Amino acid sequence: MTKENQVFLPYGRHSIDDEDIAAVERVLKSDWLTTGPKVDNFEQEFAQKVGAKYAVVCSSATTGLHLAALALGLGKGDKVIVPTLTFLATANAVRYVDADVVFCDVDPDTGLMTIETLERAFHSTPGVKAIFPVQLNGQCADMIAVSAFAKLHGLAIVEDACHAIGGTVTTSAGTYSPVGSCAMSDMTVFSLHPVKTITMGEGGVVTTNNENFYKKMKSLRSHGMVRELDTLKNEDLAFNATGDLNPWYYEMQELGFNFRASALQCALGASQLKKLDAFVEKRQELVNLYDKQLASLFPNVRPIARVPYGQPAWHLYVVLIDFEAAGIDRATLMHALHAKGIGTQVHYLPVHLQPYYQGLYGEKELAGANAYYAHCLSLPLFPEMNAPDVEHVVHTLTTMLC
Numbered sequence: 549m550t551k552e553n554q555v556f557l558p559y560g561r562h563s564i565d566d567e568d569i570a571a572v573e574r575v576l577k578s579d580w581l582t583t584g585p586k587v588d589n590f591e592q593e594f595a596q597k598v599g600a601k602y603a604v605v606c607s608s609a610t611t612g613l614h615l616a617a618l619a620l621g622l623g624k625g626d627k628v629i630v631p632t633l634t635f636l637a638t639a640n641a642v643r644y645v646d647a648d649v650v651f652c653d654v655d656p657d658t659g660l661m662t663i664e665t666l667e668r669a670f671h672s673t674p675g676v677k678a679i680f681p682v683q684l685n686g687q688c689a690d691m692i693a694v695s696a697f698a699k700l701h702g703l704a705i706v707e708d709a710c711h712a713i714g715g716t717v718t719t720s721a722g723t724y725s726p727v728g729s730c731a732m733s734d735m736t737v738f739s740l741h742p743v744k745t746i747t748m749g750e751g752g753v754v755t756t757n758n759e760n761f762y763k764k765m766k767s768l769r770s771h772g773m774v775r776e777l778d779t780l781k782n783e784d785l786a787f788n789a790t791g792d793l794n795p796w797y798y799e800m801q802e803l804g805f806n807f808r809a810s811a812l813q814c815a816l817g818a819s820q821l822k823k824l825d826a827f828v829e830k831r832q833e834l835v836n837l838y839d840k841q842l843a844s845l846f847p848n849v850r851p852i853a854r855v856p857y858g859q860p861a862w863h864l865y866v867v868l869i870d871f872e873a874a875g876i877d878r879a880t881l882m883h884a885l886h887a888k889g890i891g892t893q894v895h896y897l898p899v900h901l902q903p904y905y906q907g908l909y910g911e912k913e914l915a916g917a918n919a920y921y922a923h924c925l926s927l928p929l930f931p932e933m934n935a936p937d938v939e940h941v942v943h944t945l946t947t948m949l950c
């Protein structure tokens with residue numbers, strides 16, 4: 549950041565440049581503010597970037613997760629395993645379709661679902677139909693093990709990769725596959741909210757290699773409408789006496805939603821997508837600086853553990869702090885850092901502790917997630933930061949801990 553705007557370092561922030569602004573302006577001056585070619589182009593570019601056959605852009609990752617749950621046909625009586633250390637939306641998508649969440653514990657050092665915690669959750673209850681692994685902070689879970697487990701038990705996989713755009717996952721062939729290529733999942737969901745690595749203002753994208761899921765999500769995103777000739781059911785309404793399709797005709801075959809993203813959002817998303825690699829690289833450089841400079845605070849402050857299941861694309865820089873040994877509680881530390889111009893956040897309060905879920909499923913003991921939650925703190929990380937910003941954060945943190 550430049551000296552003039554170094555007033556406050558939030559924990560995350562979008563990076564918008566003149567190209568992004570020009571891309572949105574071009575759409576504002578065009579004939580299509582929503583739907584139309586910009587949306588289709590962005591979907592194609594996104595799918596190509598992550599190596600998937602199809603991408604469906606929508607209004608948020610929350611609606612994307614909802615669409616994915618609908619595409620799988622999940623409903624009442626079905627159960628879905630969701631790691632409890634995630635944002636509310638991963639679990640809520642399961643509830644939107646009236647299925648039930650089976651909260652899964654996570655590794656206390658990474659916050660990720662492991663094969664052991666997955667197995668435990670699966671064997672705790674009958675009726676599990678799907679797994680929604682969360683690629684937390686920009687690291688991937690062990691997808692080779694998760695997908696082998698899913699195959700063995702006939703489960704679907706929807707990856708919540710809201711944190712992991714631009715990263716890769718290790719495949720069983722020993723290669724790296726881009727997150728979103730769905731090499732080991734049925735669908736992958738991304739968020740393009742402003743704190744994420746690239747943004748559309750608000751927005752989400754679901755990728756898949758399955759044509760049926762793709763078509764279903766496209767239709768449900770827009771009221772459940774279809775227009776393709778071979779899918780129409782009401783032929784007497786659809787076609788005129790000479791057998792041509794009536795030009796106004798569309799058909800709704802199931803209950804859908806308005807989960808669309810506008811052409812403005814897609815223009816911003818497409819412009820940001822071009823910078824994804826540069827953003828990921830810059831974030832990695834900042835992470836390397838943090839890792840090096842925080843070493844002197846070990847073991848009271850330690851970065852989350854690194855896993856070998858792919859190449860991370862860091863969305864958050866999370867440290868685990870032994871607050872007792874450091875002589876300060878988390879709220880006091882966050883307030884003190886804020887007073888010095890440093891924003892921090894806690895990602896996340898485990899979802900099973902939310903009153904809504906406690907009311908549904910009772911109290912659960914998920915020790916790994918509770919331990920991670922008790923210690924985690926996200927420090928500022930966004931591409932416009934520079935080395936002095938990292939030094940400033942680490943130095944300020946150091947002065948506050950004993």
Ligand SMILES: Cc1ncc(COP(=O)(O)O)c(C=O)c1O
Nearest residue numbers: 608609610635637710739740741
């Ligand atoms: C892990 C995870 N899942 C889902 C979401 C929901 O994303 P959106 O805000 O785009 O609906 C978020 C956003 O914070 C997230 O971090």
